[in-house]
Amino acid sequence: MIFLAIGGELVGIISIYDPLKPEAKETIMNLRRSGFKNIIMLTGDSENAAKHIAEELNIDGYLAGVLPEDKANYVKKLRDEGHKVVMVGDGVNDTPALSCADVSISLQDSSDIARELADVTLTSSSLEEIVVFKQLSKLLMKRIKRNYTRIVTLGLILLGMFGILPASTTSLIHNGSTFIFAMSSSTSLLEN
Known part of the structure; x- marks a missing residue:
């Protein structure tokens, strides 16, 4: 007033x-x-x-x-x-x-x-976009953790370190899997 x-x-x-x-x-x-x-x-x-x-x-x-x-x-x-x-x-x-x-x-x-x-x-x-932002951030962190777990699960580092697979093979598998993870990560988070 x-x-x-x-x-x-x-x-x-x-x-x-x-x-x-x-x-x-x-x-x-x-x-x-x-x-x-x-x-x-x-x-x-x-x-x-x-x-x-x-x-x-x-x-x-x-x-x-x-x-x-x-x-x-x-x-x-x-x-x-x-x-x-x-x-x-x-x-x-x-x-x-x-x-x-x-x-x-x-x-x-x-x-x-x-x-x-x-x-x-x-x-x-x-203001509702704040809620969407919260959902996106949770889904993105979930995707990052999932991709990291998949990469570590492949165990390529250990296979290469102990000479079980040659470095060229582990590099090829690593680069291929990185490409696949990058492609799957380009999908919409809210549709998952």
Whole structure:
């Protein structure tokens, strides 16, 4: 609320409302399903506005009326306590906290500096893309571990080290298997 007074007398009130993104509530639920345990909102908004939004979105906690350095200090505190912190921010006021997080994410419509500073900038303005990013990162790590296990399982290093197979044969098998793994890794992660 912005109050306008002329000569000490109230002549007008301007109410500014920043509406929630339509997908915000569903995104919070999906983040919880994907493994996020504690979702906190850090905002410069008033206590009343922050409380209302936190209740509407079923957020675990919030800090209202915080300055950019307060956001960064809170992120540092969480990290010092041993938590892994993912920070999603879109404005200049979020950049100190983005730089302190384990993983920082900005959206397509974020400020230039937030997009530049974030570890990941999503190519969409939809909050639901954060959930997709989480799914992709889990699937990618699973694929990397699977491919590594397959390579090690081939045991080519040991066969070559002990002279069971000549180096040229192990090199050929290794390069061939690397090509096959690279081809299988080029498939879409979300279709698996």
